[in-house]
Amino acid sequence: MNLSYRIYHVFVRNLVSYKRFVVPTFLVSLIEPLFYLITFGIGMGAYMGYFGGKPYLYFLVPGVLVSSVMMSSTFECLYGTFVKMVHERLYDSLIATPVSAEDAVAGDIVWGAFRGLVSGTLMMLVAVAMGILPVSIPSVLLLLVLMVFVGILFGSLAMIVTSISPSFDFFNYYTELVITPMLFFSGVFFPLDRFPAWMRSLSEFMPLTHAVKISRAVFSGEYHAKYIWNFLVIFALEVVAFAVGVRMMKKRLIK
Amino acid sequence: MGIFITARDLTKKYDELTAVNAISFDIREGECFGFLGPNGAGKTSTVKMIHCVSPMTSGHLTVNGLPAHIDNRAVKMMTGVIPQEITLDSDLTVYENLVVFASFFDIPRRDARARIGELLKFVELEAKRDSKIDQLSTGMKRRLLVARALLNHPRLLVADEPTTGLDPQARHLIWQRLRQLKSEGVTLILTTQYMEEAQQLCDRIVIMHQGKILTEGLPLELVESEIGREVIEIRIPKEEDERIVGQLAPFSCGHERVGDTLYFYCRDGHDVARKLAELDLPNIWTRPASLEDVFLKLTGRGLIE
Numbered sequence: 218m219n220l221s222y223r224i225y226h227v228f229v230r231n232l233v234s235y236k237r238f239v240v241p242t243f244l245v246s247l248i249e250p251l252f253y254l255i256t257f258g259i260g261m262g263a264y265m266g267y268f269g270g271k272p273y274l275y276f277l278v279p280g281v282l283v284s285s286v287m288m289s290s291t292f293e294c295l296y297g298t299f300v301k302m303v304h305e306r307l308y309d310s311l312i313a314t315p316v317s318a319e320d321a322v323a324g325d326i327v328w329g330a331f332r333g334l335v336s337g338t339l340m341m342l343v344a345v346a347m348g349i350l351p352v353s354i355p356s357v358l359l360l361l362v363l364m365v366f367v368g369i370l371f372g373s374l375a376m377i378v379t380s381i382s383p384s385f386d387f388f389n390y391y392t393e394l395v396i397t398p399m400l401f402f403s404g405v406f407f408p409l410d411r412f413p414a415w416m417r418s419l420s421e422f423m424p425l426t427h428a429v430k431i432s433r434a435v436f437s438g439e440y441h442a443k444y445i446w447n448f449l450v451i452f453a454l455e456v457v458a459f460a461v462g463v464r465m466m467k468k469r470l471i472k
Numbered sequence: 473m474g475i476f477i478t479a480r481d482l483t484k485k486y487d488e489l490t491a492v493n494a495i496s497f498d499i500r501e502g503e504c505f506g507f508l509g510p511n512g513a514g515k516t517s518t519v520k521m522i523h524c525v526s527p528m529t530s531g532h533l534t535v536n537g538l539p540a541h542i543d544n545r546a547v548k549m550m551t552g553v554i555p556q557e558i559t560l561d562s563d564l565t566v567y568e569n570l571v572v573f574a575s576f577f578d579i580p581r582r583d584a585r586a587r588i589g590e591l592l593k594f595v596e597l598e599a600k601r602d603s604k605i606d607q608l609s610t611g612m613k614r615r616l617l618v619a620r621a622l623l624n625h626p627r628l629l630v631a632d633e634p635t636t637g638l639d640p641q642a643r644h645l646i647w648q649r650l651r652q653l654k655s656e657g658v659t660l661i662l663t664t665q666y667m668e669e670a671q672q673l674c675d676r677i678v679i680m681h682q683g684k685i686l687t688e689g690l691p692l693e694l695v696e697s698e699i700g701r702e703v704i705e706i707r708i709p710k711e712e713d714e715r716i717v718g719q720l721a722p723f724s725c726g727h728e729r730v731g732d733t734l735y736f737y738c739r740d741g742h743d744v745a746r747k748l749a750e751l752d753l754p755n756i757w758t759r760p761a762s763l764e765d766v767f768l769k770l771t772g773r774g775l776i777e
Contacts, residue, residue: 219543223576226572226575226576229572229575230561230572230575233564233568233571233572234561234563234564237563305559305561305562305563306557306559307559307561309525309555309557309559310553310555310559310560310561310573310620311576312525313523313525313548313551313553313555314548314573314576314577315545315548315549315576315577315578316576317543317545471525471526471527471542472486472526
């Protein structure tokens with residue numbers, strides 16, 4: 218793989234273009250998770266009682282944090298990248314410069330992760346405003362680090378989909394058949410204990426499940442060695458998805 | 473002048489399709505070298521291999537002594553590309569487009585700022601500095617592409633059909649700028665379907681068709697050797713061909729029948745004109761031979777899809 222520091226230039230290009238869309242994207246990345254927090258958290262939470270001695274919102278917020286990262290980085294690397302590749306032909310002019318195809322794609326994945334980080338951070342601020350606080354400052358920092366890893370993972374996975382996508386419509390398969398189920402079967406909204414054993418095993422194959430577990434533990438300060446396993450799952454998948462995503466995009470970009 | 477680019481048996485295949493079929497050529501430093509050909513002749517595929525965005529299938533290709541290769545950043549560093557399609561960054565302003573592009577070449581901010589000022593002046597877009605891309609006319613967009621291609625002070629400039637869809641004013645401005653760059657020593661590679669463009673800019677041309685180079689040379693010499701000096705078009709029914717060809721054969725170098733027209737090519741039009749006056753034919757048009765005649769003669773006058 219021909220990667221270089223020029224990833225940074227690609228990232229900055231996205232940042233320059235982003236300043237025009239800051240307000241709308243802030244709104245979009247807030248509204249969906251906010252919707253979950255209000256409906257599930259306050260509406261349904263009233264009937265849920267206490268989870269492990271704390272209000273339901275403490276259960277819900279850490280899950281919504283990582284799922285908003287998942288959503289933002291996924292959509293950025295699906296639609297954002299597709300527009301740049303097919304409609305604006307931005308990649309064509311990029312690869313004619315010393316920026317390689319790998320730099321360009323990796324720069325967009327990092328950008329997707331950044332967008333995820335922004336969404337997650339916004340959610341955290343909303344949660345704080347609602348009085349739902351992470352347990353300590355280190356726990357906030359760890360959550361931010363986790364968001365970066367989650368963002369790169371889902372950005373890379375989305376890049377694989379984008380690399381084989383003939384049109385926008387194709388993305389629906391991925392979002393409806395992979396991302397949406399993941400949201401509901403990863404323990405974001407309710408614990409997975411009541412599911413039959415096979416469903417629980419299935420959820421172990423969903424990367425979001427692992428991210429939610431770590432997020433919840435870090436949020437409440439329950440650090441435990443067993444979460445290293447969850448992190449390794451995310452990290453391993455991320456390395457593979459990144460390498461495959463970059464390679465498949467390169468194949469599409471260079472003919 | 474030294475040889476800047478060397479291609480030997482250069483071949484490009486896309487699955488079953490052979491876009492470039494074992495062509496060889498040399499491009500000298502500081503010249504303007506033109507690739508002419510109809511759509512699908514393999515011009516763009518060839519130049520994409522030269523500026524290292526498309527890998528060759530087989531053959532040998534060097535640029536300034538360096539092997540042309542998809543990951544060859546050194547070649548890309550000294551090359552400017554005016555692409556066929558308008559690939560400007562529509563999320564950014566004119567100025568931002570150039571700033572961002574300069575960063576891709578690691579041009580320091582301050583140098584970039586000065587260079588952008590110069591280039592906006594060069595392509596007469598100073599007034600549009602802070603405009604968004606969709607507020608520009610096609611001609612302005614093309615000029616911005618020229619400016620963008622020059623940010624890194626390229627030694628090699630690749631212009632892939634740079635004036636497609638432009639009005640005459642914009643086209644002439646781009647031609648003037650390209651000639652100016654050539655006079656500054658930039659090696660220029662031009663692909664075009666416009667014969668006038670090739671005649672205006674190119675020192676040497678090749679005519680490509682179906683992935684092959686059909687002929688190579690100086691534009692005017694090609695016209696002389698392939699066609700002659702003048703072309704006479706006669707619009708008459710086909711049945712009369714035999715009689716007229718018989719009459720004119722001693723004076724012409726060749727003839728061709730396409731659709732409703734009989735073409736005669738000749739070195740010296742005077743004798744033919746006199747003969748034609750004797751024959752008193754209607755619908756005759758005598759004109760100087762052009763590169764377009766060479767092009768059409770070699771690539772066929774039929775439609776190429």
